[in-house]
Amino acid sequence: MKLSLSILTMFLVLLLIISSPVSAFKVIEAGDTITMDEVIDDDIYIAGGDISIKGTVLGDVIAAGGIVEITGNVTGDVVVAAGEVTINGNVGDDVRVVSGTLTVNGNIGDDLLAGTGELLISDDASIGGDLVFGSGDAAIRGDVGGNVTGGGEDVTLTGIIDGDVDLQVEKLNVLSSARINGKLEYSGPNEAIIPSGVVAEEVDFTRYNTGRKEMDDSSSPGLWIIKYLSLLVIALISLGLFPKRTIAISQAIPVLPLKNLAVGFLALAAALVGSLVLFITVIGIPAGLLLLFTTLFALYAVRIYFGLWLGKLTLSKLGVDSKPWMDMALGLFLLLILTSIPWIGGLLYLLVTLIAIGSIYYTYKALQA
Known part of the structure; x- marks a missing residue:
């Protein structure tokens, strides 16, 4: 194949x-x-x-x-x-x-x-x-x-x-x-x-x-299917349980992309350093493992917000009056393609993840104001 x-x-x-x-x-x-x-x-x-x-x-x-x-x-x-x-x-x-x-x-x-x-x-x-x-x-x-x-x-x-x-x-x-x-x-x-x-x-x-x-x-077709469907299920559950916040986070992605990137990098660094510090202290190992697993899951799942924004942008350019689930389905598909490109796919994956993390921060900060 x-x-x-x-x-x-x-x-x-x-x-x-x-x-x-x-x-x-x-x-x-x-x-x-x-x-x-x-x-x-x-x-x-x-x-x-x-x-x-x-x-x-x-x-x-x-x-x-x-x-x-x-x-x-x-x-x-x-x-x-x-x-x-x-x-x-x-x-x-x-x-x-x-x-x-x-x-x-x-x-x-x-x-x-x-x-x-x-x-x-x-x-x-x-x-x-x-x-x-x-x-x-x-x-x-x-x-x-x-x-x-x-x-x-x-x-x-x-x-x-x-x-x-x-x-x-x-x-x-x-x-x-x-x-x-x-x-x-x-x-x-x-x-x-x-x-x-x-x-x-x-x-x-x-x-x-x-x-x-x-x-x-x-x-591998199987790996593509697993990646896409797993992200899509997470995305649809997020849209179903938290529709307003999910959409708000995706809308924050293009507003302050550089700030989102910087905040995402700092948040990731803090989580990794925090996990390491907890691992050093024997009593903190369970908390360190929890923080590490949470961080790894976040690195995987936060792409749904970028996918929602990318899908909305693409369909709006095509003049399609879409719904959020349509934006998400198309955006995640395109994102999976882009992040699979040799040499630059890994860099794109990292940038997308960090920008999405930053968008989460600024969205929740705005909601608290």
């Missing part, structure tokens, strides 16, 4: 996201265990330890938790970040997941986009649209109505795929029960055994050199 595949994959993700707008929504307060067995005629944002959706949601679901299980019905989209995700019910539109494990036993009306450690599409599952994934191990046993694009260490195909298959794998297993009604393109260290009659069109295999690093991280 080449970098163009990653960009194409992420562009597909972006198109799928902006094709399903979110208008009004309902925020469900966080808790250790959240069970929903009612009918909700709205989009919902929900966060908790264990989340179980047994009822019906007439809209979209955006969820973050340790374990998320959907056994009911969701008529719109599902966006989830969790350790473990299980879909036993029916989802009417797209599903986008970042998780340790994802098991699909139910029906997904349109596309499934997943960045996971383990992925299982069971025999009883069906995906109406495309499947785009990045996973350690993936077993696709159910039926897929569109194309399959992705990467993984060990990928198994046993179901019916109506479109094309394009994979980057360590090991590919294609069983005789599988059926690919399009073409199969894949790359890996070893050629797979493809049973006769399984692939309707041509099969194209590309062997990569096992004497070097097999996959360049920057060109």
Whole structure:
């Protein structure tokens, strides 16, 4: 797979996201265990330890938790970040997941986009649209109505795929029960055994050199998906829970960029020095670890504010009357592209992060005035 595949994959993700707008929504307060067995005629944002959706949601679901299980019905989209995700019910539109494990036993009306450690599409599952994934191990046993694009260490195909298959794998297993009604393109260290009659069109295999690093991280579709979806989930939760502050921080980015940069640098330096000082004192090690992990998470997550500003700027230049979620989806996509450019990508990443940190400071300072 080449970098163009990653960009194409992420562009597909972006198109799928902006094709399903979110208008009004309902925020469900966080808790250790959240069970929903009612009918909700709205989009919902929900966060908790264990989340179980047994009822019906007439809209979209955006969820973050340790374990998320959907056994009911969701008529719109599902966006989830969790350790473990299980879909036993029916989802009417797209599903986008970042998780340790994802098991699909139910029906997904349109596309499934997943960045996971383990992925299982069971025999009883069906995906109406495309499947785009990045996973350690993936077993696709159910039926897929569109194309399959992705990467993984060990990928198994046993179901019916109506479109094309394009994979980057360590090991590919294609069983005789599988059926690919399009073409199969894949790359890996070893050629797979493809049973006769399984692939309707041509099969194209590309062997990569096992004497070097097999996959360049920057060109891995799975890594792109995980980066983008994880940032997007954080961004959508921020917009759902703190819409005014999220927008205000992004609007502060172009106002005082140099001051934002300076303040961001000082804040980062202070956090790192503070962590080091706490580590020196044995009693302060737990606090030092907490401060360090908080700083690392902030360095990762604050890009959402720059992404919101960049997306708004781009769409306004194009004359598009956009909503914040559209700005965020496009902005994060563009930002991910820009920060992946060789040589200058790392510098851009640092500048974007520091400016965003400074914007947070000046926004909260203005709110306190």
